[in-house]
Amino acid sequence: MDHLLSGLHQFHTQFGREKDFYSKLAGGQHPSVLFIGCSDSRVDPSIITQSGLGELFVMRNAGNIVPCYGASNGGEPATIEYAVSALGVTDIVVCGHSGCGAIQAMLNPDSMEKLPLVRGWLNHAEATRRIIVENYANLTGEDQLAAAVSEHVLVQIENLQTHPAVAVKLQRGEVTLHAWVYQMTSGEVWAYSSDDGKFTALTDLPPEEAGRRKVGNPRQAKRK
Numbered sequence: 001m002d003h004l005l006s007g008l009h010q011f012h013t014q015f016g017r018e019k020d021f022y023s024k025l026a027g028g029q030h031p032s033v034l035f036i037g038c039s040d041s042r043v044d045p046s047i048i049t050q051s052g053l054g055e056l057f058v059m060r061n062a063g064n065i066v067p068c069y070g071a072s073n074g075g076e077p078a079t080i081e082y083a084v085s086a087l088g089v090t091d092i093v094v095c096g097h098s099g100c101g102a103i104q105a106m107l108n109p110d111s112m113e114k115l116p117l118v119r120g121w122l123n124h125a126e127a128t129r130r131i132i133v134e135n136y137a138n139l140t141g142e143d144q145l146a147a148a149v150s151e152h153v154l155v156q157i158e159n160l161q162t163h164p165a166v167a168v169k170l171q172r173g174e175v176t177l178h179a180w181v182y183q184m185t186s187g188e189v190w191a192y193s194s195d196d197g198k199f200t201a202l203t204d205l206p207p208e209e210a211g212r213r214k215v216g217n218p219r220q221a222k223r224k
Contacts, residue, residue, distance in 0.1 A: 008029065031057040034083040034092045036156070038064040043097045048182055049188065063102030064094060066156040067124045069163045070097045084165040084175060092160060095180040095189075096153040103148050113114065128152040150199055153179045154192060 015022055026150055035045045035056045045051070045058050059079045067076055083089045096103070105111050105122060112119035132139075132148045139147055157179050160166050169175035180194040181199060190199040 014162075025054050026067065028086065029054055029057070031055055031083075031087060032090050033057065034080065034087075034089045035095065036060075036064055036066060036093065036104065037095045037152065038062065038097055038100060040097060040100065042184060043095075043182055045095070046132050048095075051197060059083075059085060060206070062118065062121060063100065063106065063125060064153070064156065065102075065121070066094065066159040068159045071124065080160070080163050081153045081165045083162075084169055090174065091176050091178060093178045093180055094153050094156045094164070095182055096149045097182040098149060099183050100145075100149050100152075101166060103128070103152055104145055106152075107144065107148055125152060127155050131155070150181055150190075150192075 005220075017128065032056060033051075033056050035049075036059045037043060039060045039062050043062075046058055049056070060075065061074075061157075065076075066080070067074070069077060074158050085093075102118075102122060103125070105115075105118065106125045109119065109122075112122070128148060128151055131151050132144065136144060136147050157177050160177060161170065166175065170177075179199075181190045182188075183190065188201045188203055191202050192199050
């Protein structure tokens with residue numbers, strides 16, 4: 001706790017120096033992006049995107065899961081609805097990450113014998129597990145996990161489209177969906193595009209092209 005308390009003191013000093021900025025933030029939030037990520041302590045949306053306070057509306061949980069509409073009584077549906085309908089975000093990012101422990105556990109249900117709540121939560125990822133078991137039977141170990149992380153992000157994009165608030169905005173062309181995978185060993189972010197059906201490192205693309213990598217309906221695109 002000592003480092004947390006020290007950090008609080010440092011922040012209070014910074015707050016005093018930038019009081020006008022924080023006073024403006026206190027008057028209301030206007031984020032343009034809903035960022036859905038994993039709770040993993042090594043994956044911080046603001047650091048990855050170098051975003052400031054007030055720029056991202058963040059939803060995090062174990063495995064960056066988006067339950068289908070009506071499938072969960074947790075806070076996820078309310079968070080999504082508020083971000084889209086009340087805050088008017090124009091982009092939604094679902095970001096998985098390499099080496100995800102939740103996805104690893106989902107692939108190995110027996111490992112959750114003593115974690116019944118985790119096992120119950122990961123039932124929302126059953127579609128991903130089935131895709132891997134039936135379509136990637138040739139993969140094992142890290143290769144299997146990497147495929148699962150990527151497929152899982154796309155399944156969450158599909159689940160997002162079952163939420164009425166999102167469906168309405170998509171039909172109007174007022175919101176854009178993005179599927180990302182953060183690579184912890186390289187710092188790269190790979191983004192999926194329905195145009196070519198594959199993930200590509202955003203840092204390998206010119207800014208204008210990187211900005212066009214978005215997801216329509218992944219079921220209608222050939223995944224590579």
